[in-house]
Amino acid sequence: MENKKVIIIYILKLFENFFDETLPMTQTTIAKVLGRFGIECDRKTVGRNIKYLTQIGCPIKKNKTGGYYFDKKVSWNLWVAKIRI
Secondary structure, three states, X not given: OOOHHHHHHHHHHHHHHOXXXXXXXXXHHHHHHHHHOOOOOOHHHHHHHHHHHHHOOOOEEEXXXXXXXXXXXXXXXXXXXXXXX
């Protein structure tokens, strides 16, 4: 079983590398994809982590059909620069 705290990193990497406007994914599908890699979580966990990522400015968008995707038009550095430590 994966540490719950690293699930957000796996979700971010999936968005960054695979999910864009042409391939949006629902929360349920993202949980299933993670499960195939041995990372067990449910839809609610995925939703909560998407919420956390968008709160810090990560360019994850939701389309009209409920699929989420990484907006690659927004530079990675733009949202990382918004984090205040």
